[in-house]
Amino acid sequence: MAIEGSKIRLSFDHTGSGLASRDGKPLDWFLIAGENGRFVKAQAVIDGNTIVVSSDAIAKPNAARFAWDQEAEPNLINKEGLPAGPFRTHRP
Numbered sequence: 001m002a003i004e005g006s007k008i009r010l011s012f013d014h015t016g017s018g019l020a021s022r023d024g025k026p027l028d029w030f031l032i033a034g035e036n037g038r039f040v041k042a043q044a045v046i047d048g049n050t051i052v053v054s055s056d057a058i059a060k061p062n063a064a065r066f067a068w069d070q071e072a073e074p075n076l077i078n079k080e081g082l083p084a085g086p087f088r089t090h091r092p
Helices: none
Strands: 002-004 007-011 019-021 030-033 039-041 043-047 050-054 063-066 076-078
Touching: 007 063, 019 043, 030 050
Parallel strands: none
Antiparallel strands: 002 007, 007 050, 019 076, 030 039, 030 063, 043 050
16 A cells, blocks of 8 residues: 555555446445545556545545455456455554
8 A cells, every 4th residue: 555645555465356336336435534534535557557536535545445445346357357345544
């Protein structure tokens, strides 16, 4: 994870031949938090082999979560079709 102003860039160890959206829709199930620790829904976009997450509600982000809900059915995959597993960038 790297904080870039009002955004967080997420890097992965294993992306195969690249990242993709399983259904061609915007990436979903990403959350972002600021200094108060409250998570809000985030916009997420693929940028090369990274994901950039942000929210208009968070000016200074410090943590992100992905698929952090037992009902999550996220659409982030690698181009080989393998789904990304849930993760968080922080320790509570």
